[in-house]
Amino acid sequence: MEKGYERFETKVIHEGYNSDEYNDSLAPPLYQTSTFTFKNAQQGERRFAGEESGYIYSRLGNPTVSMLEERMASLENGESALAFGSGMAAVSAVLLSLTKANDHVLCSQGVYGCTFGLLNLMQDKYNITHDFSAMDSAEEIRRSIKPETVCIYVETPINPTMQLIDLELVSSIAKEKGIPVIVDNTFSSPYLQKPLDLGCDIIIHSATKYICGHGDVIAGVVAGKKEQMDHIRMTTQKDIGGVISPFDAWLLLRGLKTLPVRMDRHCENAGEIAAFLKEQPQVEKLFYPGNPDDPSYETMKKQMNKPGGLIAFTIKGTKETAQQFMNELKLIKIAVSLGDAETLIQHPATMTHAVVPAESREKMGITDTLLRLSIGLEAWEDIRDDLMQAFNKVK
Ligand SMILES: *Cc1c(COP(=O)(O)O)cnc(C)c1O
Secondary structure (H helix, E strand, O other): OOOOOOHHHHHHHHHHOOHHHHHOOOOOOOOOOEEOOOOOHHHHHHHHHOOOOOOOOHHHHOOOOOOOHHHHHHHHHEEEEEEOOHHHHHHHHHHHHHHOOEEEEEEEEEOOOOHHHHHHHHHHHHHOOEEEEEOOOOHHHHOOOOOEEEEEEEEEOOOOOOOOOOOOHHHHHHHHHOOOOEEEEOOOOHHHHHHHOOOEEEEEEEEOOOOOOOOOOOOOOEEEHHHHHHHHHHHHHHHHHHHHOOHHHHHHHHHHHHHHHHHHHHHHHHHHHHHHHOOEEEEEEEEEOOOOOOHHHHHHOOOHHOOOOEEEEEOOOOHHHHHHHHEEEEOOOOOOOOOOOOOOEEEOOOOOOOOOHOOOOOOHHOOEEEEEEEOOOOOOOHHHHHHHHHHHHOO
């Protein structure tokens, strides 16, 4: 496999694939196979014993999946990566790998709705407890770490309110305590933020989002140190089995090639739309880390290359106003998920975060009038015009 490209824009296209080894095929081949044949019984024995490298069965490894894993490891500046059948398969493989009964997980104030569900399941079944922390000062983080805390789990930007957490601050304190920091890097993609470079230990992606970029795959990725990744591969990935299909891995290799180009456009469009929303009298509060008035602006400058393609805002009125506004949109589609070519809008309180109890939702800033936009790749003027006509209708 080809290795060692320096620049991100070249890595997304070439890393992990050398056409010389595959009949000079420009596009990486799709190994749509469940199993691999052995030349003889002894070879099968050697492969199972780990004495000979080579593929055995696609839950344990597949060449197309390996290419994706190698490319993702390189993009995150990690030693190794693992691909999963969904972002949640990645989240659960990591959290179950690092915890045992009676342990404690410290989380950022606000995590993806199903991650919240998984944490509760772990609490109910195994008494693995968790707490949420604002992580906004060294004292606060130190105070929140308990003797039984085994890992810190961070989302930044936080879904859906787009607040940022200073990853260098969190990782420096975690190092004092000798516990790993896991970062859900879905909202940024490695193009905008590389948590491993900031001292964090494990990266998780819902590859369904920006990594895929085309709204046609559900997948997840984990990256980090080789030893840790090997451990997850041989335990929670292999035995729980949430692996990715070779075809989905192939689609992700395809989507990744345009990641930098797409991200630049997502960010550029989001900047224009955020500026427009800021001027709207019906917008009560804007949540966008690229806004210089935003409390996360300085952290964004410090740890992200650009502010990303997501914007949240509260609309003046009630839940009904928010829903009517969504219904008036024509170009912008009502859908959860993000990072697609199409601009999407969703209502977190009744959609992605409906499983979170109202009280916790309130703490996370998820009110009934909060709307989240994933800015797509359309002409930004058309996105703006669609928002404008909907604002005019709910006046
Ligand atoms: C979508 C998402 C997930 C879950 O990923 P799936 O691919 O839907 O399983 C986890 N974290 C974040 C931040 C997400 O946006």
